[in-house]
Amino acid sequence: MFRKKSIFTFLQAQVAAFIGGITDYGLMILLTEVFKFHFTFSILISGTVGAIINFSINRFWVFKNQAGYRNPINSQLFKFALVVLGSISLKSFGTLVLQKVFQIDYKIGRLITDSFVSYGFNYPLIKYWVFRINEKQNIIESN
Known part of the structure; x- marks a missing residue:
């Protein structure tokens, strides 16, 4: 049962990341190609918008039925903002680096970088830190 729930939570988090990511990526292309911002600045703006969408979906859908949902939103927002700052950086x-050193188009480089950052940085921190269930909540929930 626990494993099934974990897999379902992981898949839900991937949907949230995908929706936030598509928004982020599309906005980055728009800002860079149409408005001629440097792609690093576009990533800052688009990443912020994507993060707001991602946080909302995670809080109100992915982790809604978990005790971590009852944590104060201010605490979660602060933690999430730190994750987003790290992620955007x-x-x-x-x-x-991929563009300058390896001459990879920024659009492709972004997709490569995103795959590593999403699974190796964002998901673990969001699940185990931002929306973490502490032991007191876990005991209360199980009683």
């Missing part, structure tokens, strides 16, 4: 830096 890693995505901007990774995309820049």
